[in-house]
Structures are given as C-alpha cells and as structure tokens.
Amino acid sequence: MLPPRRNLSAQRLIDIRRARFFLQADPRLRTPFLIVDLDQVARRYWEMRDLIPSADVFYAVKANSSRALLAHLAQLGAGFDVASAGELHLVSHVLGIPGQRIVFSNPIKNQDALNVIARARPRVIVVASLDGLRQLDQLPVADSSYRPVLLVRMPVRGSNLNKYGSDEEVIPILRAADASGRFSKLGLTFHVGTQSTSSHKFQEALQKCARTIERLAGKVKLDVIDAGGGFPDQRAASNAAVPYRSILTDVASYLTRHLPARTEVFVEPGRALVADAGVIVTQIVARTETRSRSGGTRCLQIDDSLYRNLLGQWHDGREWDVHPFTLDENAPLSDELSDFVITGGSCDGIDQLERKGKKGHRLPKDISVGTYGLIDCAGAYTTSTATCFNGHENSDVVLFSQSGGQLHSHVERANRPWEDLSAAQ
Secondary structure, three states: OOOHHHOOOHHHHHHHHHHHHHHHHOOOOOOOEEEEEHHHHHHHHHHHHHHOOOEEEEEEHHHOOOHHHHHHHHHHOOEEEEOOHHHHHHHHHHOOOOHHHEEEOOOOOOHHHHHHHHHHOOOEEEEOOHHHHHHHHHOOOOOOOOOOEEEEEOOOOOOOOOOOOOHHHHHHHHHHHHHHOOOOEEEEEOOOOOOOOOOHHHHHHHHHHHHHHHHOOOOOOOOEEEOOOOOOOHHHHHHOOOOHHHHHHHHHHHHHHHOOOOOEEEEOOOHHHHHHHEEEEEEEEEEEEEOOOOOOEEEEEEOOOOOOOOOHHHHOOOOOOOEEEOOOOOOOOOOOEEEEEEEOOOOOOOOEOOOOOOOOEEEEOOOOOOOEEEEOOOOOOOOOOOOOHHHOOOOEEEEEEEEOOEEEEEEEOOOOHHHHHHHHO
C-alpha cells in the first residue's frame, strides 16, 4: 500500500490502481499517456444540464478532441463548439454530427473554414467585426436556403479573451446583419475568461447583453445569447474555495433574471466537462544530484514535457502535481520525503515544472528511474495542446467506462512508425 504520509486522496488511489491495470493489461501502451473516465464526463455533462436547465450545452472541442470522447458526448446529446475547418470537419464529416448541433465560435475564418462551413452548415456562426460579417458573403453555398444564427462577439470587462470584438461595432454589426435578411436569428456571445471562479463575471456580461437588447428593442430582435465558456475545472474551483456547483446555479439564476423570456441560451463548456475525468501517466527517465555547501539539488526528468501534454503551465498558469507510484503495489516508495526539481523530456532548458514559492516537489527520497507518476485533473488542454517539438509523437489515450460490473475500454494509439519497422525486421 502507499505510505499514508503522502496524503493521497481516495480518488488518487483509485486513479493509480487503474493506471497499474492498464499498464499491465496493454504492453503496447507508452508513457506519457492519458486516461479518460467517460462515466465522469457523463456525470459532468448531466450536472451542467440539470443545474442550467435553460441552456443547450455545446462542448468546446478544443479542450480535448479525442474521437471516442466526442462520440460519447454526442450520444449523451451534446452539441459541439468548433473553431476551425479541422474541428468542423472532424465533428461533421468524420463523426457525422448534423450542423444543427454545431456552433462555429471562432470569429476569424480563413478560406478553408468558409469552405467547410458551406458544406457542414453549422447552426451558429460568430463574427466580431463588420469585416467578419462581410466575409460571410464569400460562403460558397449553392443556394440561399442556409440561414444560420449569427452571434456577435461582445468583449467582457476583465476577460483574458478580449482579443475579439469591440463595443463600438456590436450594434452596427447587428443592424447590418438584420438588414441583410440572411440569418434566421441574431444574438450575442461572450467569454468571461479562462478558469473563472467568479459567477459575477457572468452576471456582468449578461447585464451588458440585457442593455444591448433593450437598446435595440423595436429595431433589431435578439433571440439568442451564448454565455460561452470560462467555467472552471473542479481543481481550480476547489483551490479558490468556491463550490463548483454554486457557479452553475448562480449562472442559471442570472440567465432567468437578466434575459427576456423565450431567449434561446447556449453554453460552451470545455474543461469543466473533461478536466477532472482525465489523468496523465508519465515515467521518470533520469535522476541526477548535485552537491554543494547549501545542500545540493535533486533533479528528476520525466518523459512528458511542457512542450507535450503539460503546456498548461504556460497556457493558463497550471501547477502540475506528480503523484509517484510503482507498478508493483507491494513495493511501496519510502515514507521519507525530499525536495526534487522536475524537468520535462525535451532538450529545452525552460522545460521545468514550476512550484511557485516552493523549493520543489516533495517526493519520496528513494524515488528512482522507472517509477511512474500520475498527474491529475489533466483531461483538458493536455493532449489537445501538445506540440511535436523534438519530433515527439502524440500520446496514447485510454478511454474507459463501466456498466453491468464490466470495464469497457478503448485505446486511441499514437502513430509510432518505427514500431512498424521493428515488426518488419
């Protein structure tokens, strides 16, 4: 058993047992890999549906674009928020999701995006400028029957995602879109910012929407409000001492309080649905130690990297915790702890897992090469933001669910062409 002083939660112990199981059951798995609990994804999806009943849920594909995950969400009834030609093609063509369940939320579109929009015909298109509205005149549709919902991106005070849109253009865009007669409905969309643990940001944005609706009353009818993403993962909410469910119930009450009756409402959660459903399994590949009068430094290198699945340290200030474990549960690590610097597996010197205000990571003193590490709350913005720096391949993704007492799992394997060469020999 794991030493009690390591203070692992019951959930982390369950995650480690699962990781051991998959490592032992599938010799083809290579670290680092991601494990996703599809049952947990379903629980988070229904939680949002239940606590914000007035809103349709469109999952933000950018958070984790695993095909099996998307197929699972589609079966649950989710819609999808896409931001590029590639994401739209994946959802509409590869997975066969009808356009009525798709929002194209990126206001910036290249010609490839316009071409795929014309084929897939997503229900909603977002713009943030008059130029963006005029760009839709280039949609190569064969007829005039495609009349999507048009949403105008509205900036929100304090959001870190205000690179789209300006207050000055919102009303001129809406008036021009209304005059064109090319859209089935008009509305507004916003994003309160990444990992928002303050529900009041949603309230401020919805009050701003309400003022715009009132200003245009009798001139331009606004029927749709997309409250965007920004919902935090459960780790961020816990660190901020904010009950996650209270954020959702607050947002639901603000929707009712500030928007006219019969307003159609969308939300676009990404990490809130998948972050705490995923854990990364990595492995220690090197240990070094330097000695000095001040005591020296112990350093561990793992086979994951900030350039691979751990880019969240740069993406949104994430601090990664590594929970070590051995493959043999009867061979526990020492209860004596020491400070370690953890670096990633790339050749770049800045590839280091930071611990703000701390000497390093407190880990068992006898930790050695070959020891595994589990990184929790890693289901979002890990495999989807990993780069190919140093020629590294994508990570394997293991997705599992349980029903009728049976474990059902599926592996999306990374492309490792050198394995085919070895087999040929």
